[in-house]
Structures are given as structure tokens and as C-alpha cells.
Amino acid sequence: MATCFSFTATRDRCNHLYFSAAGLRSVTVNLSGDTTVRCWVPSRPSPAKPKLLLIHGFGANATWQWTPHIRPLLRAGFDLYVPDLLFFGGSFTSLPARSDSFQAETLMSFMESIGVERFGLVGVSYGGFVGYRMAAMYPEAVERLVLCCTGVCLEERDLEEGLFVVRDVNEAASILLPQTPDRLRRLVSLSFVKPPPAIPSWFLADYIHVMCTDYLQEKTELIHELIKHRRVSDLPKINQPTLIVWGEQDQIFPLELGYRLKRHLGENSQLVIIKEAGHAVNLEKAREFYKHIIAFMLDSSSKSKSKSKATMWHRISSSFRSLSLKNFAPNHPLLSGEKTAKDDSLNPFAS
Template sequence: MNLDVISSSAVTGSTQWHVGPLSRHFPLVVPDLLFFGGSTTRSDRRSEKFQAESIVRLVDQLGIKKFNVVGTSYGGFVAYHVARACGGRVLRAVIASSDVLKGEEDDRMLMERAGAEDVVDLMVPGSTGTLRKLIGLTVYKSPRFVPEFVLRDFVQNIYKTNLKEKVELIKAISLGNKNEFQLTPLSQDVLVIWGDHDRIFPLDKAIKIKEKLGEGARLEIVKNTGHMPNTEDPTRFNELLLDFLMNDPKPSIL
């Protein structure tokens, strides 16, 4: 049975995935990305490519020969790099809510939607007010009321822990830098999953990504969800994952 490696977005893996239905079919590895949860490094490298290299080293240490890789948001950047680096070892790749075609213009438009001045401040919020803005952009239906102390606790325990390193992670994203990164089709079949009301990475980017990834990519849109279809509609999200991953994969083109 193939192992399924799941890469989270910018929070801990345990809060991102409803793994019960998946674990009945696959042995799972759900790593926290570096500087989230208990994951850390002595290296001063911060790019999503380095995160991917760390995932590959973990897989090697576990003695895993073949696996699927799944990532959402920033974790989707990492999943893309893992699939590209590992070739035939990765049977299939899932990239969810992850604008691997992101550029400076996308950041500018995000700031306009958020009414914010800086991407880093928005994505690593240092105040409850900024966190409320981020939540409003992230989910399709914002909760009517979230107590201030809950948001304050979230800022303190999720974002301010390893704050310096998390800021460096955002600044070191290589996507959009044509000297460092070019999006190319993957050798694996790829599933792109997107919420139809994603305001972090709008749906039109998903369509462009699917086209850019080539004939081996397909796009599935989860209705009535925003940037987090994996948590807003986990039943549908997991149905799409299992349908994609449990069909016999086509031979990889090396």
C-alpha cells in the first residue's frame, strides 16, 4: 500500500486535515512544516524548496520508496517541489488552494482585497484585528462572533511562536521570481482542488494552473468554500482525494 504524505499550510498539520477517512485506506505521514508545530531546523534556508527537501529527507529516513503527496496553500508549494524533485517515487500529487503561479501582481491584488499594506503582516498577523481580516478572506462564511480572547490566544500561540522565522518563510517564497522558479508540468497525474469563493487565491488562478500543469492535471472545485475547502467541507474534500488517489496511477513519465 502506498503511503500518503500530507503537507499543511501555515498552521500545524493536526488542525488542517480530517484524516480519519484517509487513514482507513493509506498509512499517513502528516508533518508540520518547518517552524510550525514542533518542526524546526538549524539551517538558515527558508524557501519552500528547502521545505520540500526536508520532507524528502523525512521520507528517506522512514524508508518509503513510493508515495503520494498532498499539500494545501503554502503546503501546496511544498508538494509541487516534492513531486518535481522525486519524479517516479511520487505516484500522484494533490495541490489544493495553492497559487503556484503567484507573482507580485497577485500580492498587490490580495492587499487591495484585504485593505492591508503588507503581505507579511497579513499572512503572519500580529494583532487580532489583522487576524480578523485574514479570517474574512480565508473562509467562505465567516463566523458571526469570535471572542477576542480566542483570537488573542491564536495570535500568541500560532503566529508569534517562531515569529522571526515565519516572516522569513513568507519573504523567501521563490514563486514569482523568474530567476529562481519556473512552473513546469509534473510527470505525475495532478489533482488541483479549489474553493469556488477563495479570496486568497481566486478561482481564475486555479484554471490557469491546471492548464499550465498540462494534460496530466485535473481541476475539482468545491462549492461554497473559500481558501480552506479541506476544513470547510472535509467530507467532499476527502471524497475527491480518495477518488483520485485510489484509482490505479498511470506510469510516471521520467
């Protein structure tokens, strides 16, 4: 029997091979029997390397959103952890919870299960909602974070007031979870400043069949839970250093939300606006995006190492200052204060 070729399924397999060739391996951990998390982890983790957790957004799964960044981040010296969020890729739960807080709790449980206690974090779009919650709930674990086009400061009333291109949650879900080629074209046009000029309907239908049909109801519930009764006044303030990255022409989460987040976090944050980029800035301007990640995260590592070295040197020098040469040779005449004939002969000012 002849089988139909699927470009999307083939691309998905190629992404997996790429991750494996880069030195990552896929692990699946069952948490408490109700929840399963799949994550790409280092094949040979190094205690000396900084740990970096990469959290994808609503598009496809972890490998589709992070493939352009894996090798540059590995070359920069990070140990990478790249999970599928619940109901994406290989992660699933039978529990009814749908909040970003539950996603955050699940990822933290996974990181603890593999022995990673402290890490930096990068979250894209919905992944940034989850990352923000992780930073708020586990400040001792999340050292600093990058939030890319993450509308955590949106309010439910923004839909009615016209901040977004959609007017209600159901319309948002129909675009973020496209089920027809026309809906997927709409999503692409909203995500990229320069979308592909012509995408065949057969390709879009293939992508939808492979990537957009599993857990459709659960993903719809994630969107509703994310927006329902949301107010900035209820958003906890995090204290970790935070880099906010935004595409200047983002139509999914307008730049206004980036300014709101910067005001909410204050001096602990910095906002970088990438020109000629939309919501999919991590893909549209991948090189610029990962350069900002590396500079921000390694700046932290460098300061931490410098502080550690300075602290060590301070302790050593303090220890030496607390000692005098008399401690080493208390009976030596030159240190005891006693004069000898040789002393005077070598001192031209002796009388």
C-alpha cells in the same frame, strides 16, 4: 498560583490525542544535526497499503489542518504521514534556507530516513508549494498529487496588478501571520465563505499567543522567499497525475491561479472547483475534499493493481502458449500423430 485556561492549548492537546487514538504516533527525526522534523506516522505501517503524505499550509500546524481528514483517509486504506513543516509545530532548522525547495528537500530526507520510497501527496496552500517542488525534484518518489488552493502559478507582479486583496508582501505577511485580534479576524474572513459570526477577542488573543508567535521572523522570511521574483515561466512542469482542488470564492489565492495551474500542467491534471467554499476549503468543505482525495488516489491504486494483474496473466498465458502438449507427453500416440485401431473405431469419418 492560579493559572489561566487556554482553549487553544487544550484543543492542540486534544488534536494530538485524536491522532494517537486513530493509530498514528509522533516521531521526531534529526537530520544532519541542523534540522529536526516532527511527523505523525502509522503505528503499524503495512507494506500493502498505499502511502499518503499530507502537507499543511500556514495555519497553525499539521494536526489543526488535518484532523477532520485522518479517520476517513485511514478507513479508505492509506498509511498516512503528516509532518510539521519547518518552523511549524515541532519542526525546526538552524540553516538559513527559507525556500519551498528546501522544505521539499527536508521532507524527502525525512521520508527516506523512515524507509518510505514512493507515495502520493496532498498539499494545502503553502503545503502545496512544497508538494509541487517535491514532485518536480523527486519524480521517482511522488506518484501523484493533490494541490488544494495552491498558488504556485502566482507572479510577483500580480500583487501590484491587483489580483490579490493585498498590495505587497509585507501586508500579506501581516495577515497570514496575525499578531492582533483584528488581523486574525481579517484572516478568518478572507479564508471562509461563512466565517463564525462573532469571535471573542480573548479567544483570538489566546490563539495568537499559542499558535502565531513562535518563529515569527522565520515564517515572515518564508513568505518573502515564496513570492520574491516569482514568474510562471520559471516554474518547472511536473508529469505526475495531478488533481487541483479550489474553493470557488477563494480570496487568498483567487481561482484564476487554479486555471493558470491547469493550463500549465495540461492533460496530466484535472481541476475541481468546490462551490460555497473559500481558501480554507479543506476545513469548510472537509467531507467533499477528502472524498475527492480518496477517489483520485484509489483510482491510481486500482489501475496499478489491475495493470499488475494483467501483466502477470499475460506472462503466464505467454508461457503456456510457448508450450505444446507434446512437451508433456511426446511419445503418446494421440500426440505423436500415429494412428491406432482404437483411434479409427472412435472416428466415424475414418475410411
